[in-house]
Amino acid sequence: MSIDDFDFAKLIAPIDLNTFINEYWEKKPLIISRNQKNYYQDLLSVEDLDSILQYSKLKPPEIRVVKNQQDFLPDRYVKADGSLNLNQLYKAYYEDHTLVVNGLQNFWKPLAIYCQKLQNFFNHGVIANLYLSPKDSKGLSPHYDTHDVFVLQVDGSKEWQVHQCFQPVPLLGSFQPVIPENSLPKLLHTVCLQPGDLLYLPRGFVHHAATQESFSLHLTLGIYPTQWLDLMVNALTMLALKNQDLRKALPIGFLDKPEMLGEIKEQFDQLLQTFAEKSSIDEAMELIYDQFIHKITPIPDGHFQQVNLVDAIAPDTLVVKREGMRCRIVKKGFSISIQFPGNSINGGLHYREAMEFVAKQKEPFTAQMLPDSLKEEQKTQLISRLIRGGLLKTLQD
Secondary structure (H helix, E strand, O other), X not given: OOOOOOOHHHXXXXXXHHHHHHHHOOOOOEEEOOOOOOOOOOOOOHHHHHHHHHHOOOOOOOEEEEEOOEEOOHHXXXXXXXXXXXXXXXXXXXXXXXXXXXXXXXXXXXXXXXXXXXXHHHOOEEEEEEEEEOOOOOOOOOEOOOOEEEEEEEEEOEEEEEEXXXXXXXXXXXXXXXXXXXXXXXXXXXXXXXXXXXXXXXXXXXXXXXXXXXXXXEEEEEEEOOOHHHHHHHHHHHHHOOOHHHOOOOOOOHHHOHHHHHHHHHHHHHHHHHHHHHOOHHHHHHHHHHHHHHHXXXXXXXXXXXXXXXHHOOOOOOEEEOOOOOOEEEEEOOEEEEEEOOEEEEEEHHHHHHHHHHHHOOOOEOHHHOOOOOOHXXXXXXXXXXXXXXXXXXXXX
């Protein structure tokens, strides 16, 4: 199985998508035992780790070295020039420390590709972390996360204990306490993950893990959701841009004058009514879509060579969107733009139909296929601009 074929359906197989969404997503943990030790081999291996550490220029907190919740001081393994001392990391690992790489998708292309796939599938942020633990070790104390987590056991094995939910669907980014072992909620699952296995942990479920007779290499794929709260905040933000009452300051000295509370509450209730009547779901969703596209990082794919071909683009040159690119059309005054990860290409309103055509395309196309609202020369020029800008690529023989 190649990384190109590995999608979310493969991640949760043999559970089907509807079952996962209806029975597990944000509700309860899921454990999948596969007995397929090479299931994640295209994502990462132990042999890859040295290269990641040597060439990715990681700096704390991108890398952590931890044992029983205590961090190994970075000056023990970071050289004066900022590079990592791998020999010191080998030593720390041998002495029962767990190596953690946060945001691995920023340093390892297979994870960058897969996280982008998941990001486009979920419409939520996705971050990959790596954990390498020696045998008979425990890196972190019992805790819960404020984001959902998929645990992918890549190599070795690790025993996990999953407890009842401490706080149902906690607020993203809120305080995450370390929970004393004598105060743990009811134990739900004890499972030893083997290579190829999967554990899904909804936010709020307390968990901790330790190795026994084997080392462990596992990945976590954290899903950082856009919450209903975020939708409401964005709707309020867009309304505030048009309603000065929402932008006015609270009364001077309001914290020290309890007698003002009644007046403040009356105004607060009026503003709530205004929000209910005049806020726009469409405007809020547009703002969220804009934020989502800005969070997507294009995958490096040799695009400089594509730029070399721009001057040779012809009306019948076959082009396609680069992998993982999604678009939105933005109208501002007398101009139109097509926005995509990493860039935005602008034009006059007469480009609208052509840009909308490009935004919707999922299959290869040519400049000739663009709507006739543009002249033939303009069609080719637009395709060339979109290649140079990073949205499209040619399909070379």
